[in-house]
Amino acid sequence: MTTDLPSGTGADAAPDAPAGYLRLFRVAEFRAVFIAHAASLFGVVVAEISLSVLVYRLSGSPLLSALTFALGFLPYAVGGTLLSGIADRWAPRRVLVGCDLLCAACAVLMALPVTPVAALLALRCVIAVVSPVFNGTRMATLTDVLGDGDLFVLGRSLLRIVSQSAVLGGLALGGVLLTAVSPRGALVITVATFLCSAALLRLGTRRRPARTPGKGPxxxxxxxxxxxxxxxxxxxxxxxxxxxxxxxxxxxxxxxxxxxxxxxxxxxxxxxxxxxxxxxxxxxxxxxxxxxxxxxxxxxxxxxxxxxxxxxxxxxxxxxxxxxxxxxxxxxxxxxxxxxxxxxxxxxxxxxxxxxxxxxxxxxxxxxxxxxxxxxxxxxxxxxxxxxxxxxxxxxxxxxxxxxxxxxxxxxxxxxxxxxx
The missing domain is CATH 1.20.1250.20 (MFS general substrate transporter like domains)
Known part of the structure; x- marks a missing residue:
């Protein structure tokens, strides 16, 4: 796939001049990564709110309802420490698409009417374990897409800004969404956002080899x-x-x-x-x-x-x-x-x-x-x-x-x- 700016070259044509965020969108691969990030982020926010409401309705327990949010943080250390090798051992596009598809599968199981509370919490843990691998692989891939100079810094900053903006508006938007659909119906929207992200990353980014391919543990x-x-x-x-x-x-x-x-x-x-x-x-x-x-x-x-x-x-x-x-x-x-x-x-x-x-x-x-x-x-x-x-x-x-x-x-x-x- 071609880009308007060659990855890793045109990114720093004027190395000490302000590049500006708009220049990022001249890179076609970054546009795909950016839209995929926004889509999956929306899906995560919707899933967190929907699960919290769903678990409370099924269990009547405020503790279990609050635990759905806590489980979005606690497994990060496990996934980031024990699974970080995935980000370098496999082709990055394969890792990113695979993580999105795994999260979509978890959301499908969450949306099923027969899924009990314990399984809902376990599936939330799976998504949280996968998240640091996905995030780390995506950030490393940005250095391939934008080069490792100033455009990478701005690209990482813009993704961070989108995430922070989601904190401001995402919870309110999710609350409004739940007035129109059931929690399990909202989880179907989460499935769609993860699949959208996977498709954008698969079709909108180039295949690159693993950084350190290996067969050890x-x-x-x-x-x-x-x-x-x-x-x-x-x-x-x-x-x-x-x-x-x-x-x-x-x-x-x-x-x-x-x-x-x-x-x-x-x-x-x-x-x-x-x-x-x-x-x-x-x-x-x-x-x-x-x-x-x-x-x-x-x-x-x-x-x-x-x-x-x-x-x-x-x-x-x-x-x-x-x-x-x-x-x-x-x-x-x-x-x-x-x-x-x-x-x-x-x-x-x-x-x-x-x-x-x-x-x-x-x-x-x-x-x-x-x-x-x-x-x-x-x-x-x-x-x-x-x-x-x-x-x-x-x-x-x-x-x-x-x-x-x-x-x-x-x-x-x-x-x-x-x-x-």
Whole structure:
């Protein structure tokens, strides 16, 4: 299949000029990947809401209903660690299409009227185990489609923006959908979205060979990828830079309902508190990705990561709704640092390790956010919501500062992007 920009060549024709997100859509393969991502993401959101409602109706248990959401996070660590070798050992298009078809099959079984609650939860686990393999393979494939330069950074950023936007609108849209169809009927829509994604990836992307084909045990291949990622000090620091800020920033989100109750703003306030940080992140990524050159993004990355969590300290003063929303918007805006770190990460990862590294990074990101949410909830029980969020801001900023210093100390010779701090 041809593209308007040759993969890996035209991507960086003007290496230090702002490329802009629109240029991504001149690459035909990226258009297919982007639409497939949007389709499957919609299917996942619909499945999460539908399953939660369906499990509650069948069991009458709030715990089991909530567990359908938790099972979207918990198996990530298992799939990302034990199955990451799939991303490098098999042809990437085959992996992506196979994951979509497996998820579609799970959704078909979920939609059957005879499927019991235990099976619904088990099938949800299967989708969650497959997700990090799919996400890591897709991100590694982006380097083939867009090159490993600035267009890759913008492509990864745009997919991330779509995911964050789904958090803002997906749950509401899914709720509206369930007023028109039954939960099992909505799951049929999920089947269609996964099949649509599989077809787009099969027909819209080129076949590429596996990065490291092998016949040894999959577990050994996967674990060797983890060792290769964390044995290298520079890679380890860069992965932590991508994990640590989200681990702390999730705390105000999971405590939004409790904080809204404390300041007396009701359920409407809860929605605003949960959305504000994502709005700040989306706006800053779009602005930085569109207006700044790759060098400028690299120069601001470490200063941004050092300050992005500092606004959360304002929670210690117990501000009202509007000041709190401004705090969260500012904290979210700092996450534009990922545009710089993404570039360093893909440059530092060896080609033969790229699929496993992307899979582990994706799985770890989900896992540390789950850990951060659990620790934040536990701390709030003892110290209260405001002090807990403020404490997350302090601890997070100190951790990010230490990682930024480590990143600067381990920069390759001649790389100017890490000299900003």
């Amino acid at each position: 999959l577990l050994r291949t996967s674990l060797s990828g983890a060792r290769g990622l964390f044995a290298d000090r520079r890679l380890r620091v860069l992965v932590l830079l991508l994990w640590v800020p989200p681990m702390f920033s999730v705390v105000p989100e999971v405590l939004a309902a409790a904080y809204a109750d404390e300041i007396g703003v009701g359920t409407a306030g809860v929605g605003l508190l949960m959305c504000a940080m994502a709005v700040g992140t989306i706006g800053s990524e779009l602005a930085v990705g569109s207006l700044l050159s790759p060098t400028a993004r690299s120069r601001i990355a470490l200063p941004l990561v050092c300050v992005t969590l500092l606004p959360l300290i304002g929670y210690a003063a117990g501000p009202g709704l509007v000041p709190t929303l401004l705090i969260l918007l500012l904290a979210g805006a700092g996450f534009a640092y990922t545009l710089g770190v993404d570039r360093w990460f893909v440059d530092a990862v060896p080609e033969e390790l790229r699929g496993r590294a992307m899979t582990l990074q994706s799985a770890g990101l989900m896992t540390v956010q789950g850990i951060g949410a659990a620790l934040g909830g536990a701390a709030a029980e003892v110290f209260g919501v405001g002090p807990t969020v403020a404490g997350a801001g302090v601890l997070g900023a100190l951790s990010c500062g230490a990682l930024a210093l480590a990143a600067g100390a381990n920069r390759p010779k001649g790389e100017t992007g890490l000299t900003a701090i």
